[in-house]
Amino acid sequence: MAGKIEDESNDRVPLRLRPEWSDVTPIPQNNGPNPVVPINYSEEFSEVMDYFRAVYFANELSSRALSLTAEAISLNAGNYTVWHFRRSLLESLKVDLHVEREFVERVASGNSKNYQIWHHRRWVAEKLGLEARNSELEFTKKILSIDAKHYHAWSHRQWVLQTLGGWEDELNYCSELLAEDIFNNSAWNQRYFVITRSPFLGGIKAMRESEVLYTIEAIISYPENESSWRYLRGLYKDEATLYVNDTQVSSVCLKILRTKSNYLFALSTLLDLICLGYQPNEDFRDAIEALRTSDNEEQDSDIARTICSILEQVDPIRVNYWVWRKSRLPQAA
């Protein structure tokens, strides 16, 4: 019976009428005579919490206490104290944690956006160990199929991979999600997580070449997609020289700039490259020149300054940032 959420139907029997609770004196909340932010609790909510306090304060490690925590959680899944007490109950009563996992799943199906559910799920999975791996990966997959950017689900999934393993198919999973929605930044982030941490892929150095190709293809399909540009930069994290020297990076910038559309990230990437020491050739100068609008831009021989001026125009929401960048350019070589 442990861990079952009561039906929310009207035939709920109040605790005070249940024989198994007759020996317990409920403890009302110590709210004071004039509480602020007072919540107009339903009768059921008040009663469940009053009984909860009674068993919690008495540290009563019983199975009725366990089912009471389920009732309390069904009324407010954000009560971390209830979850915490439930964990000590699960331990002392040696409850089958597979059942507990189903319980968490039911609670999560109502609202999965709270820290407590995921923290609890992690605890359960940790106790179950390796055997939990697939169920946890499946569970997060299910949540992510509804909300592909669910922050807690991704964190949980990363924890599972790092603690229990299951990396083998993860890069494919990221590719699948990105094929569905190339703008899904969470999937890009997971991809980065996999290529940098998977024990099977050899780390970022080994993956860089193929990932750069993958990313450049994504950039060419959707140059307005910030996720892929940031990922590209991430592939050269702490490798500024490599970043500046890799002609694939500068070439994709040039290619996008020449289309004269959706070139914001190409332009800002080129600016970053130049700030790191990249020396653009005539092709770049021509492409930049072609983007200048005649109206108000000052003539400038310095290409980085010109880029900032264009960015001020085409990206007006960040005008202050581009002005600031322009005023802090490294001394031209």
Place this chain on the structure above:
Amino acid sequence: MEPSSVVETPSPTVSQRDQWIVESQVFQIYQLFSTIPPNAQSLMLELQRDKHIEYLSKGLRHLGSAFSVLDANRPWLCYWIIHAIALLGETIDDDLEDNTVDFLNRCQDPNGGFAGGPGQMPHLATTYASVNTLITLGGDKALASINRDKLYGFMRRMKQPNGGFRMHDEGEIDVRACYTAISVASVLNILDDELIKNVGDFILSCQTYEGGIAGEPGSEAHGGYTFCGLAAMILIGEANRLDLPRLLDWVVFRQGKECGFQGRTNKLVDGCYSFWQGGAVALLQRLQSVIEEQMVEASQSFTKSDAPDEKESSAGTSSHATSRIRREGISESCSSDVKNIGLNFINEWRESEPLFHSIALQQYILLCAQEQEGGLRDKPGKRRDHYHSCYCLSGLSLCQYSWSKRPDSPPLPKVVMGPYSNLLEPIHPLFNVVLERYREAHEFFSGL
């Protein structure tokens, strides 16, 4: 956009579709705004002070049964409401003030820390909310009601070997926990080496390849955690260990054509990020010289290493290594210096330009996040709530003072969008409490 570049139009992805829906709702509002006469425009831009106060005060006195899901967040409700009221320049009645102090005292655990409600376990986030509420109320009674000695013990119990903090006994470890612990310790003048130890390492490990900061190592860069991580790093004197140019670049790109901020790359605009992201940029605005230093370092590391076999060592690690040295230099005299960081942050304020689009953000907050009947919200189509009211107004205050000579000098009318009566109280951006209340608290606790 250009038809020539589109050979076949693939069906939009979920991200694109969601984004376009929100964009069209927001642009509809801006479109309407641009077509109405000036007097109607200034009416539309007016901050509905009385309505907001009414909505907020009502929540302090009564909340419906739907709020049961926030029953473990009641100090947060106190903070959201009372801080928002303070931003609006109002105070609450004496009896409500007494009742708030009394209520939070019932949430205070005998062994230290504040819980989500009476009889619950102490929790770092609700401790932060309680302490900030009591500071906002001000006065000796409210401030003296915080048991600092016990609170320090609670924080030590939450401290983890990896440098992070747990939210509560056996609770989750993340960047929020670090910020709430450090912020509270700093403002109460109980920050010391033991609490600081390795917390910078933990936060640093949460800065992602994108530039922003995640909740845990490996997770996605996120506005809430970015503010928390950056503010905590500043408060312990280790902000220069972060890659600040990348952080700045990431955060300014979170402001979109809707004029508000999104929480993560390719996610939807949301009013609460006016503070989380706007606050992070406002903090970075004060770190300009450190950012510049890092930028110079990065540009030099390339030119110095023309020899190909040298390139990895110099470009890859040099900036990291120097900031480490610099930090070790600082940490020798750490305790005394670190205690004054919050105050120095305000005292060393210099006039500068905001690095984000302050006017655009004010426009989003006033036209899209504000409900005319009172309260503020995530975005058009969503309902108001106390959380969004608090963080939209906090963001609005940041915008209004983003050009100011001093953190609290009255801004020029042209930088305050809408009528000048929209002007809010200035905040201390590291703690998000009204500046004057911070000063009072700092004086109170530094004398203890």
